[in-house]
Amino acid sequence: MSNGFVPVPTKSWAKVVEEGVLTAIVEGCVEGLNPVKAFLSSEHDEEGEAEALIPGLPDDLALLCLAKLSHGYHGVLQAVCKRWHFLIQSPEYERAHLQGGKCGDWLFVLTEEPKEGNWTAYDPEAGKWHVLPPMPGVTADHRHYGFACVGVAKRLLVMGGYYTPFDPPMQPAKYFAVNEVLQFDPFSKRWSKVASMRIPRCSFACAVIGGKVYVAGGCSSSRRSPLSHAEVYDPIENRWEDIAPLPNAREDCVGVALAGLFYVIAGVVENHADQRTVEVYDPSRATWYSLPDVWLFSRQMPCPVTSMQGSMYALDDWDANTIKVYDPQLGEWVNIGPVPGVEVPGQDRRPKGFNFGLIGLRDELYVLGGKVLRWQPANGHWKKFDILRLNTVIACNPSARSVTWRKVNCMGESRGAVLGCAVLEEEPNSQTSSVNAG
Numbered sequence: 001m002s003n004g005f006v007p008v009p010t011k012s013w014a015k016v017v018e019e020g021v022l023t024a025i026v027e028g029c030v031e032g033l034n035p036v037k038a039f040l041s042s043e044h045d046e047e048g049e050a051e052a053l054i055p056g057l058p059d060d061l062a063l064l065c066l067a068k069l070s071h072g073y074h075g076v077l078q079a080v081c082k083r084w085h086f087l088i089q090s091p092e093y094e095r096a097h098l099q100g101g102k103c104g105d106w107l108f109v110l111t112e113e114p115k116e117g118n119w120t121a122y123d124p125e126a127g128k129w130h131v132l133p134p135m136p137g138v139t140a141d142h143r144h145y146g147f148a149c150v151g152v153a154k155r156l157l158v159m160g161g162y163y164t165p166f167d168p169p170m171q172p173a174k175y176f177a178v179n180e181v182l183q184f185d186p187f188s189k190r191w192s193k194v195a196s197m198r199i200p201r202c203s204f205a206c207a208v209i210g211g212k213v214y215v216a217g218g219c220s221s222s223r224r225s226p227l228s229h230a231e232v233y234d235p236i237e238n239r240w241e242d243i244a245p246l247p248n249a250r251e252d253c254v255g256v257a258l259a260g261l262f263y264v265i266a267g268v269v270e271n272h273a274d275q276r277t278v279e280v281y282d283p284s285r286a287t288w289y290s291l292p293d294v295w296l297f298s299r300q301m302p303c304p305v306t307s308m309q310g311s312m313y314a315l316d317d318w319d320a321n322t323i324k325v326y327d328p329q330l331g332e333w334v335n336i337g338p339v340p341g342v343e344v345p346g347q348d349r350r351p352k353g354f355n356f357g358l359i360g361l362r363d364e365l366y367v368l369g370g371k372v373l374r375w376q377p378a379n380g381h382w383k384k385f386d387i388l389r390l391n392t393v394i395a396c397n398p399s400a401r402s403v404t405w406r407k408v409n410c411m412g413e414s415r416g417a418v419l420g421c422a423v424l425e426e427e428p429n430s431q432t433s434s435v436n437a438g
Helices: 013-019 021-026 059-067 071-078 082-088 091-100
Strands: 106-113 120-123 128-131 142-145 148-152 155-159 162-165 181-185 190-194 205-209 212-216 230-234 239-243 254-258 261-265 278-282 287-291 305-308 311-316 322-327 332-338 357-361 364-368 371-378 381-389 393-396 406-408 415-425 432-437
Touching: 059 082, 059 091, 071 082, 071 120, 071 128, 082 091, 106 148, 106 357, 106 381, 148 205, 148 212, 155 212, 155 415, 205 261, 212 254, 212 261, 212 278, 254 305, 254 311, 311 357, 357 415, 381 415
Parallel strands: 148 415, 205 254, 305 357
Antiparallel strands: 106 120, 106 415, 120 128, 142 162, 148 155, 148 432, 155 181, 181 190, 205 212, 212 230, 230 239, 254 261, 261 278, 278 287, 305 311, 311 322, 322 332, 357 364, 364 393, 371 381, 393 406, 415 432
């Protein structure tokens, strides 16, 4: 994939300097201007002396300028010339980013397609998607399911799950979970292994509270009972520690961080009964307690759920794909509004989608990917259908007086059911994250 970047027109350096664009970028005060246009140079003359990174500027200042651009622009920077191509991938560029201490905003998504299983990242500043390097252990023949993912301490963590031959429609008859944890570093753009969880698990709850990662429940294989074991990860110390176990073991659950508490939602318990009760862990007291009748449904598989700015949101895919928010004072879920139906070429009606991803970034909820059934006429009736995998993305501000959805640039080749999504939000004095389980 080409990362969705296209070359932009060159511009004379005399004009750039005259307009003060470089100074403005260094000071971080450019508004309403695409800064990439300021960073175009002539091709490097391989037979002669290397040209400056940016004509008229010392290379160290030019490097600082380039390092201020968010990750969504890196593809077009690499397309400018060979010297920039190698610079963006160099340790010098990594150190310049690291020196600034800012990694930008990231929205990470993994979908069922393409088969290579690459994660895709969105840069809201640039409005662009780009493909991450392949994650170790994932190939076109085997895929990763049942994992959890979070953004924490300026890293993406992908935890646990199981690996199985690539066959999205079918649940494997036999699988074994892993306890490995992989992290993606946005500064170096590389994957690496960190400390493993204490036990293997998949289909478990996970959330970030106070810069630490909490996991609970799940199962260790297709033939094992649900787990009650819970633990916490400190990314600074790179160490996992046990915490008090879940009061009721459960699998196929999801985790949400809300008001400094770890909510374990949905799933099934030992006797395979559906679970409407929510288990809540309070890290300050190191104790669990139960909240009955909080969850929306009595079915096994949870609908997409996430937290954003102190509120918990769910996409009710049994109720016309309605976005709902939990009101802790009322102890109930309140409707915000439906997700717009999907536009399908050749059909007048907009069918209801499923297998979406739901995640909060800043003050917006993003609905990503998913599938729809595309019906086809047969003998005068709509009897035949095929599955259309989506790469579309829409977003809204759920707290606005009138909720309006906007289209976000599509995910390119990444499409279909969302297996996992997470965000990293850039904030000056804190490490923040959001989570959605795979």
